[in-house]
Amino acid sequence: EAGVAQSPRYKIIEKRQSVAFWCNPISGHATLYWYQQILGQGPKLLIQFQNNGVVDDSQLPKDRFSAERLKGVDSTLKIQPAKLEDSAVYLCASSLVEGNEQFFGPGTRLTVL
Amino acid sequence: QKEVEQDPGPLSVPEGAIVSLNCTYSNSAFQYFMWYRQYSRKGPELLMYTYSSGNKEDGRFTAQVDKSSKYISLFIRDSQPSDSATYLCAMSASSGTYKYIFGTGTRLKVLA
Numbered sequence: 001e002a003g004v005a006q007s008p009r010y011k012i013i014e015k016r017q018s019v020a021f022w023c024n025p026i027s028g029h030a031t032l033y034w035y036q037q038i039l040g041q042g043p044k045l046l047i048q049f050q051n052n053g054v055v056d057d058s059q060l061p062k063d064r065f066s067a068e069r070l071k072g073v074d075s076t077l078k079i080q081p082a083k084l085e086d087s088a089v090y091l092c093a094s095s096l097v098e099g100n101e102q103f104f105g106p107g108t109r110l111t112v113l
Numbered sequence: 114q115k116e117v118e119q120d121p122g123p124l125s126v127p128e129g130a131i132v133s134l135n136c137t138y139s140n141s142a143f144q145y146f147m148w149y150r151q152y153s154r155k156g157p158e159l160l161m162y163t164y165s166s167g168n169k170e171d172g173r174f175t176a177q178v179d180k181s182s183k184y185i186s187l188f189i190r191d192s193q194p195s196d197s198a199t200y201l202c203a204m205s206a207s208s209g210t211y212k213y214i215f216g217t218g219t220r221l222k223v224l225a
Contacts, residue, residue: 040121042201042215043157056212091156099211104156
C-alpha cells in the first residue's frame with residue numbers, strides 16, 4: 001500500500017513570496033490533515049478535512065494560509081505572502097476515517113529568507 | 114501550562130539498554146494515546162496506538178497509559194542504534210474533531 005505522498009520535499013523562498021504544497025493521501029482515506037512542525041517542536045494541526053469539507057481550521061492563519069481538497073482526494077496548502085516565521089516542515093497526514101490512526105507523509109521543508 | 118509535556122532530551126543510552134520515554138498531560142478528555150518515531154528529515158512513523166488505560170506490547174516496544182496520573186510511557190527493550198530518532202507522543206479526545214496534540218518530542222541516541 002502506497003503511503004502519503006508530498007511534494008516538493010524542499011522549498012526556499014524569499015519573504016513575501018507565495019508557495020504551495022501538494023499532498024496525496026493513502027488511497028481510500030477520507031480524512032486529511034495538514035500540520036506545521038517548527039524545529040524542536042511537535043507537529044501542530046493547521047487544518048483537517050473530512051472528504052472535501054473542513055472539520056477544523058482553528059489554528060490556520062487565514063490571513064495568509066489557505067488549503068483546499070476539491071475532489072476529496074489530494075490537497076493543496078498555500079502560503080501568501082510568506083513570513084520568516086513560516087519556516088518549518090509542513091506535514092500531511094491521512095486516516096481512514098476521523099479518529100483512526102493518522103499516517104504521515106515525508107513533509108515539505110520550507111525555508112523563508 | 115502546555116496540554117502535553119515531554120522532556121526534549123537528548124537521551125543517550127548504550128546499545129542493549131532499556132529505554133523509558135514519558136509524557137504527561139493535563140486534559141482528562143484524552144482517550145487515545147499514540148507514539149510516533151521520527152528520523153531526521155523524515156515524517157513521523159506510527160509505533161503504538163492505544164485507547165484508554167493499560168499496556169500494549171509490540172515486539173521490543175511497550176506502551177503504558179496511566180490515566181489516573183495523566184502519564185504515558187514508551188519502553189524500548191534491547192535498544193539498537195537504529196532506534197536513534199526523535200520520539201513523539203500524541204493524544205486526542207474520543208469526540209469532537211479527534212485533533213492530535215503532540216509533545217515536543219524526545220531525542221534518543223543509542224550508542225553502539
